[in-house]
Amino acid sequence: MRALLITLAFATLATGCIGAESGEPPVVGIRNMYNQPRYDTQERQPFFADQRSMRPGVEGTVSREMERSLTWATGRAADEGYVLEVPPRLIAAHGGNGAFLERGRDRYDIFCAPCHSYSGDGKGMVSRRAAQLGAPGMVAPTFHDDRLRHVPDGQIFATITNGVRNMPSYAHNLPVDDRWAIVQYVRALQLSQAPASVAGNTEQPQ
Ligand code: HEC
Numbered sequence: 405m406r407a408l409l410i411t412l413a414f415a416t417l418a419t420g421c422i423g424a425e426s427g428e429p430p431v432v433g434i435r436n437m438y439n440q441p442r443y444d445t446q447e448r449q450p451f452f453a454d455q456r457s458m459r460p461g462v463e464g465t466v467s468r469e470m471e472r473s474l475t476w477a478t479g480r481a482a483d484e485g486y487v488l489e490v491p492p493r494l495i496a497a498h499g500g501n502g503a504f505l506e507r508g509r510d511r512y513d514i515f516c517a518p519c520h521s522y523s524g525d526g527k528g529m530v531s532r533r534a535a536q537l538g539a540p541g542m543v544a545p546t547f548h549d550d551r552l553r554h555v556p557d558g559q560i561f562a563t564i565t566n567g568v569r570n571m572p573s574y575a576h577n578l579p580v581d582d583r584w585a586i587v588q589y590v591r592a593l594q595l596s597q598a599p600a601s602v603a604g605n606t607e608q609p610q
Contacts, residue, residue: 481558485558498581515586516586542570560587
């Protein structure tokens with residue numbers, strides 16, 4: 405009988421709150437995770453010797469992107485010039501040119517084609533709409549002109565990474581390797597549309 409009563413009492417306790425709303429704050433034993441100090445931008449903070457609440461990175465910190473190679477992460481060579489071609493080791497690490505291009509096409513079609521179009525002629529939907537609305541500055545250029553055919557791979561990488569004039573940066577959507585894969589695919593698009601003399605291919609298609 406006693407056991408039954410105890411069981412009943414527990415059952416009532418356990419189910420008593422289900423579905424019931426309470427306006428009371430939750431009962432929390434240790435509150436130090438709830439009440440934390442916060443600082444505004446540039447605010448003084450007495451804890452550190454230099455009193456800066458905005459902490460500079462620990463000396464020698466390397467961002468995840470730059471983990472492997474500064475050149476890969478920036479598109480710039482040691483002499484500050486643009487890297488001339490997509491790093492071959494990167495292509496190899498992604499299963500060779502075929503797989504790398506596939507990845508590049510996949511990402512390009514998502515992130516670049518809306519403006520630059522699937523073929524890279526700059527007539528994507530956004531560009532067409534911009535032209536309609538009389539905003540020529542928002543019309544993406546074609547990749548199939550002599551200047552863009554001849555810019556180094558690293559410059560296209562840097563364009564995706566930093567943006568250029570009216571084009572925003574895509575660094576937050578695209579990890580480093582994907583950006584290089586896109587560069588490789590843009591090169592393939594350019595070759596596909598280039599006159600034979602530019603492509604260095606004098607053979608006529610059969
Ligand atoms: C929202 C539309 C838009 C998207 C998306 C976009 N671009 Fe652009 N892009 C532009 C515009 C507009 C320009 C011309 C910028 C200017 O000159 O003001 C441009 C310029 C460029 C240029 C020429 C830079 C130069 O040296 O003149 C390259 C290369 C380029 N984009 C590559 C890309 C790649 C690769 C992607 C995908 C990751 C991409 N863009 C996504 C709008 C876009």
